[in-house]
Amino acid sequence: MAQYSRCGDGIMCRPEVVAIETNQEPFIEIREARHPCVVRTVGGGDFIPNDTVIGIADENDMETDTEDHSSSKVVLVTGPNMGGKSTLMRQVGLITIIAQMGCYVPAEKCRMTPVDRVFTRLGASDRIMAGESTFFVELSETAAILQHATKHSLVLMDELGRGTATYDGTAIACSVVQELSSNIACRTLFSTHYHSLVEEFSHDPNIRLGHMIIRIAVKKSKEFEESIERLRMIRIKAGYPESTMPKLEVMVYQKLQEDELYFKGSQCHL
Numbered sequence: 001m002a003q004y005s006r007c008g009d010g011i012m013c014r015p016e017v018v019a020i021e022t023n024q025e026p027f028i029e030i031r032e033a034r035h036p037c038v039v040r041t042v043g044g045g046d047f048i049p050n051d052t053v054i055g056i057a058d059e060n061d062m063e064t065d066t067e068d069h070s071s072s073k074v075v076l077v078t079g080p081n082m083g084g085k086s087t088l089m090r091q092v093g094l095i096t097i098i099a100q101m102g103c104y105v106p107a108e109k110c111r112m113t114p115v116d117r118v119f120t121r122l123g124a125s126d127r128i129m130a131g132e133s134t135f136f137v138e139l140s141e142t143a144a145i146l147q148h149a150t151k152h153s154l155v156l157m158d159e160l161g162r163g164t165a166t167y168d169g170t171a172i173a174c175s176v177v178q179e180l181s182s183n184i185a186c187r188t189l190f191s192t193h194y195h196s197l198v199e200e201f202s203h204d205p206n207i208r209l210g211h212m213i214i215r216i217a218v219k220k221s222k223e224f225e226e227s228i229e230r231l232r233m234i235r236i237k238a239g240y241p242e243s244t245m246p247k248l249e250v251m252v253y254q255k256l257q258e259d260e261l262y263f264k265g266s267q268c269h270l
Contacts, residue, residue, distance in 0.1 A: 001098070001101060001102065001103040001104075004036075004098075004103060004104070005103055005104035008036075008104065008106055009034075009106070010034060010106060011032070011106070011107070011108055012104040012105065012106055012107075013104060013105060013107050013108055013109055013110055014104055015095075015099035015100075015103075015104070015105050015110040015111070015112070016110065016111045016112075017099065017100060017112060017113070017114055018111060018112065018113050019113075019114075020113050020114065020152075024113065025055055025056075025071060025113075026055050026073070026113045026115075026151060026152050026186070026187055027053075027054060027055030027056040027111075027112065027113055027187070028052060028053070028054045028055060028092070028096070028111075028112040028113075028154070028187055029052075029053050029054075029056060029109065029110070029111045029112065030051065030052045030053075030092065030095060030105075030107050030109070030110050030111075030112075031051050031107060031108045031109035031110075032049040032050075032051065032107055032108040032109070033049055033050055033051070033052060033091060033092075033095055033105070033106065033107035033108075033110070034047045034049050034091070034106040034107065035047060035087055035090065035091040035094070035106075036091070036094045036095065036098065036105070036106055037094070038087070049107070049108075050084075050088055050091070052075075052088070052092050052189075054072070054073060054075055054187045054188075054189075054208075055071060055072070055073055055113075055187055056071070057071070071205070071206070072205065072206055072207055072208035073180075073181065073185050073186060073187055073188060073206055074177065074180055074181045074188040074190060074206060074207045074208070075188065075189050075190065075207075075208050075209075075210050076177065076190050076192065076197060076198065076201060076207055076208070076209050076210065077089075077189060077190065077191040077192070077210045077211070077212065078191070078192060078193070078195065078198060078209075078210070078211050078212070079191075079211055079212025079213070080212070083212035083213075084212050085158065085191040085212050086122060086123075086158050086191070088189070088212070089120075089122065089156040089158060089189045089191065090122070090156075092154075092156065092189060093118050093120060093154065093156050095107065095110065096112065096115050096118060096154055097118065099112065100114065100115065113152070114152065115152060115153065115154045115187075116150060116152045116153055117148070117149070117150075117153045117154075118153070118154045118156070119144075119145040119148070119149055119153060119154070119155045119156070120155075120156045120157075121138065121141045121142055121145060121156070121157045121158060121160060122156060122157075122158045123158070124138070124162070125137060135164050138160065138161075138162075139172075142157070142160060142172075142176060145157070146176070146179055146180075146184070149180075149184050149186050150184070150186065151184065151185050151186050152186070153184075153186045153187070154186070154187050154188075155180060155184075155186055155187070155188040155189070155190075156188075156189050157176070157188070157189070157190045157191070158191050159191055159192055159193060160172060160173045160176055160190070160192070161173040161192075161194065162193070166194075169194065170194045170196055170197070173190075173192055173194055173197060174194075174196075174197055174200060176190075177190055177197060177201060177207070181201075181204065181206045181207055182206070185206070
């Protein structure tokens with residue numbers, strides 16, 4: 001821990017773990033945080049830091065919020081694929097753990113009340129040899145969280161309900177968010193692609209909405225034809241029909257615009 005504190009990339013801060021008092025509600029406040037294990041992005045750029053505020057008022061949002069979400073315990077995170085939702089959740093979980101271990105953390109500021117347990121439902125996996133499908137494993141892990149989490153726990157749930165049909169998945173995700181918000185009332189990051197959840201809980205004072213924003217930089221190059229040729233080779237090897245190529249060409253042109261696309265990262269303020 002001492003070695004990491006001295007040699008960590010970028011700004012490192014000493015976390016402040018606040019003792020729980022009589023009227024003290026659990027909270028997490030992490031400013032300009034970076035993933036402890038990710039120094040550079042795949043594209044070679046710096047990791048873009050993020051703010052995470054759960055359980056207390058965020059002064060950065062006071063002027064823009066029309067509703068009172070100052071004490072929201074649940075953050076509902078939306079955003080595109082590869083936008084950084086899962087990375088953000090892992091980042092918060094890791095920083096919470098190493099902060100309570102007494103280690104410096106990669107952030108400008110880190111304050112929180114103690115977390116008794118960190119519960120995660122991330123990724124997709126199955127246990128076929130045990131007769132458990134991906135959906136079964138997903139629900140089993142979710143059930144364990146709902147049974148054992150307390151108001152002092154940290155819950156990280158990534159795209160719950162994707163192992164089944166859309167309507168069933170939406171119903172499951174909605175009921176779990178409601179349980180975490182109303183009954184358990186623990187600090188929660190819940191990412192989803194079900195935008196109906198945003199509409200359902202947009203006026204819930206205990207749920208704050210967050211969205212991962214993609215920042216893209218485009219540079220001119222001469223690789224558009226090479227990109228199309230690669231798509232043609234992939235189409236031939238995969239057995240896609242020739243009729244798919246015009247649509248692919250349009251999509252490549254729209255996405256690359258003058259041929260070359262660099263993904264620079266994502267940023268989220270919760």
